[in-house]
Amino acid sequence: MGIISPGFTGRGRSGSDLPPGQYLTQDFPVLSAGPTPHVLPEHWEFTIATESGEMHRWDWAAFQRLPAEEITRDLHCVTRWSKLATDWKGVSLDALFEDVETAADFVMAHSYGGYTTNLPLEDLLDGQAWIAYQYDGEPLAAEHGGPARLLVPHLYLWKSAKWVRGLVLSDTDDLGFWETAGYHEYGDPWKEQRYAGD
Amino acid sequence: MERTALRRRLTWQVGTVTEVRDETETARTIVLDAPDWPGHLAGQHVDVRLTAPDGYRASRSYSISSAWTGEGVELTVEQVPDGEVSPYLVEVLKVGDPLELRGPVGGWFVWRPEQAGPIQLIGGGSGVVPLMAMLRAHGTAASTTPVRLLYSVRRPASVIYVKDLKELAASEDVDLTFVYTREAPAGEPRVGRIDAALLQAKAFAPADDLTTYVCGPTPFVEAVADLLVTGGHDPARVRTERFGPTGGPR
Known part of the structure; x- marks a missing residue:
């Protein structure tokens, strides 16, 4: 189906390499479903629970002792903004999963404040995902998910759970918060998987 | 609306503009x-897609301002100065033009007539749009649920839906408070921002069955949601929708 919008010319064609339907922003907009949780690092804890119930646990000090990486990636939000070459520092999920024994295929990320989002485990490994705690050289602000958030930049940003507190491994792909509310279960920006069924 | 309905596949459809209403100098309904519109819940939004003669496309999401009454859909759009779609x-x-739509979208920042408990609406600027849909749905459903709106705007001329809101306020169904941040009308001397004292005086007190909806620019929502939580509101009962950049240096 193709209709022309009478009188619409559009802004200059940027020619930049954005996923379909995205526009470029220099700002860093915020999408959150509720009030911003304010979690102090000394009260922070991150866990990975396997499908057999085995728990792996890090407090802030133990987490900070893990090898950190500098990460520069483009971000794509389902609300259509993209922000290029953002600078982060965080711990690779590969490091966190080093001693985790699992045969599960899926992960539910849980956040302080109750947010959840579901991802395939393979999207979190092999240098694709981090628990990030610095943005642009500064401690990550609470409104952007501080003290630490999941960062999975190859998927729409709602998958990069702010205020992350744990991952629960599962054999089934259950739906998280926005996924239950009508958003896509996977969320690949290059395939424009915004909403269920896309 | 059940999960199956919220996860229904959405396709683009062509609507036709039947009316435009200038709400303020910069906002238009x-x-x-x-x-083919399937109906919507108050608070949901819709994707709008524009296509240029060379096939170039631009899409954005806008909040729906009408309650579902069986036909049609209304949006209110605030013009973003350097925007591409909103201008x-x-x-x-204009009236008679086609407009491509996809929706409705969003299943969290919504009010359902069957949901229990009073509703507190707090809007900043054009953040009032989805809250207006809730007020209208409240009226359409003849709901007796107590509802209050705190509406923060720069000046009287910035008030969207001024006539509708004044009618609602006069009907006693809705408790309406304007908060003017730059310039107040004659006889209403207070100029300032929503603070703890104002919430104490004008908003519902924390309650187990209260649902609070806050919508506006990101710094506004951050400030109000923090005030609510500090004031004893359960964060799980405060639903937010933010737009625009975070404040501060950038």
């Missing part, structure tokens, strides 16, 4: 006839 919708689009 667009009334659309959309024969077209506010200044160029």
